[in-house]
Amino acid sequence: MEKKVLVFEVGESGFDQYVIQNSLKVPVLVEFMGVWSEPCVMMSNVLHDLADEFAGQFIFAKVDIDEQPELVKQYAVKNIPTLKVFNQGEVTFSQEGQLQEEELRVLLKGMGIFNQSDDLRLQARAKHIAGDTSEAIIMMSQAIKMEPSNTRVAMDMVQIFIDIGEMEQAKGLFNKLPKHDKERDMGKSLLGQFTFAELAANTEGQEALQQTLAKNPDNNDARFDLAICLVAAHDYNSAIDQLFTVLQTRSDDKEGAAKEMIITITNMLAPNDAELAGHYRQRLSNLLNK
Helix, strand or coil, X not given: CCCXXXXXXXXXXXXXXXXXXXXXXXXXXXXXXXXXXXXXXXXXXXXXXXXXXXXXXXXXXXEECCCXXXXXXXXXXXXXXXXXXXXXXXXEEEEECCCCHHHHHHHHHCCCCCCHHHHHHHHHHHHHHCCCHHHXXXXXXXXXXXXXXXXXXXXXXXXXXXXXXXXXXXXXXXXCCCHHHXXXXXXXXXXXXXXXXXXXXXXXXXXXXXXXXXXXXXXXXHHHHHHHXXXXXXXXXHHHXXXXXXXXXXXXXXXHHHHHHHHHHHHHHCCCCHHHHHHHHHHXXXXXXX
């Protein structure tokens, strides 16, 4: 028998029934949110998908802060989104700010809610980040065999292929993904990396551009192209530094293009490194508000 997806919108009158009482049976994840807030809506969508994936294993409840001021006051909600986890009638976890999908999966795993293939996938990602890419590929292959329908494994494998420069294998695997996965944040991130690799191939190349800038530091065309090459090489910090140098000159038409590229890079990084993406967004905001 198919398990029911447990997602509710709750208010003060139903909070005890849907949250407190149900938390005696399964964990209840409550998001205090504003329907007008993009981070709230994004996190809500991820939690809804997870509730669907793990049907019956936890409850996802949404509280609209504009309609439920008493609940906001009772649970001392200061910022949105705020996620609170209820177990056995008590709040056992509370976090302000948007949590990404991987962070939410780690949270659920701590409650014993996870897929074995995802667990192996996350272990493989850690191996790759630590430099043991060959072992990571083996583990990813095992995860794919364990659950062929888990496209998150395939997308992480695409990322590994991109990181090690195996672009043809990366593209071949990416092209096999369903359309809705390509349109997810991770899919867009991968597509962005393919795009930067193609753009970099149409420049003079990183070494030649560095030589040009050594002779003429005011050449923003060369600096912009160098940033593209650096992104393609995954040297994001150096790429961002080059783009901020262009922005700070405020002297030619590359200024707008540099701003747009910084935004593109932050959006591309967010699914894999939300903290770094947030740092770049803050740095851009600080510069533009001077």
